[in-house]
Amino acid sequence: MSYLLGLSGSLRQASTNTTLMRAAARIYDPAEFIEGDLDLPLYNGDVEDIGIPEKVQALSDQIAGAEAVVISCPEYNKALSGVMKNALDWVSRTKGNPWRDQPVAIMSATAGRAGGERSQSSLRLCLNPFRPVVIPGPEVLIAGSGDAFDENDELVNEASVRMLTDLMDQLRAMARG
Numbered sequence: 001m002s003y004l005l006g007l008s009g010s011l012r013q014a015s016t017n018t019t020l021m022r023a024a025a026r027i028y029d030p031a032e033f034i035e036g037d038l039d040l041p042l043y044n045g046d047v048e049d050i051g052i053p054e055k056v057q058a059l060s061d062q063i064a065g066a067e068a069v070v071i072s073c074p075e076y077n078k079a080l081s082g083v084m085k086n087a088l089d090w091v092s093r094t095k096g097n098p099w100r101d102q103p104v105a106i107m108s109a110t111a112g113r114a115g116g117e118r119s120q121s122s123l124r125l126c127l128n129p130f131r132p133v134v135i136p137g138p139e140v141l142i143a144g145s146g147d148a149f150d151e152n153d154e155l156v157n158e159a160s161v162r163m164l165t166d167l168m169d170q171l172r173a174m175a176r177g
Helices: 016-028 045-050 054-065 082-091 117-130 158-176
Strands: 004-008 033-035 068-072 103-109 140-142
Touching: 004 016, 016 033, 016 068, 016 103, 016 140, 016 158, 054 082, 068 158, 082 117, 103 117, 103 158, 140 158
Parallel strands: 004 033, 004 068, 068 103, 103 140
Antiparallel strands: none
16 A cells, blocks of 8 residues: 655654644545654664664655655754754665655745745755655745644645645656656
């Protein structure tokens, strides 16, 4: 059975990036949606020498087995979050390349006015060596994310909903095409 994998670059329980990732999944409407666990130990070569942690291998296997991946990543200090970078570093150490040719849509939600533009740019750079198929746009940048969702965790801005729907339509077409 195929599934959509969602990755949130924030571990915070009330993360607007997790909320955005889940909104994207509802629009994509997969047979199954799995949220990857990025609460991983910090990458450490000594730990790797002992063996790839079970949670890291599980994440790598989920990426490899997904029909597509949705990544929602906050912007921390003008770049992708450390949580996301750490996950990318760990997965790069697993056998094979689970990202290769994998359809990927990226998005971001931030409290700031730019909506995570720089986090998306840096995330694209970090994904490049793995050669996924990253959908080029539209760029879904949710600024002022604390007020971007209603009490049902739905996006309130119609333009944002249209862009997210367009992005998910393209991801679905790439995954099933």
